[in-house]
Amino acid sequence: MKISIGNDHAGPEYKKAIVDYLTAQGHEVTNHGTDTFDSVDYPDFGHPVATDVEQGHADFGIVICGSGNGINMTVNKHQGIRAALCWTKEIAALARQHNDANIISIPARFTAIPQVIEMVDTFLKTPFEGGRHQNRVQKIACS
Template identity: 80%
Template structure:
């Protein structure tokens, strides 16, 4: 699976743990994230990941910032992107099952690294249920 990941200064350690897990499982990872805790602008990384997902260069995306909100908002500006802010593995599962989310947004300041890794694993291993949810997902896009 091809996965793009991006983070700001709140998430380098989260990114490293997630990338290590993904590579250990054989996934192809494109890293757009910051590698230091020096202040950077989260939209730069959210847009890069969203472009990959929108253009089909990545199957899924992972974005990380302090609250998870700003980077998700940035990603959601792109067509075909459904970035979901997740703070538990249950929310991550529902984002996939009901919303067909293709980018998970992680709030680094409100989750632990093990929690974030678990959320990503759940997100990637959960299928969209379709059915009654498909019509709702179709209504998300304004294009």
């Protein structure tokens, strides 16, 4: 599976742990995030992830900032992106099952790395249920 990841200065440690985990699982990861704690602007790292997913260069995206909100708002500006702000594995599963989310947004300042690894694993392994949810997902796009 191809996964695109991006983060601001709140997430270098989280990104490293996620990338290490995903590559150990055999996934291909494209890194658009910063590797330092120097202050940066999260849109600069979120937009490339959303573009990768939009254009089919990645199957899924992972974005990380302090609250998860700013970078989540950024990627959701892209057509075809359904990013979900997640803080538990249960929310991550529901985002995939009911919303066919294709990017997970992680709040680094409100989660722990082991919890995040569990959320990412759940997000990537959970299929979209379709059925009654399909019509709702189609209504999300404003084309």
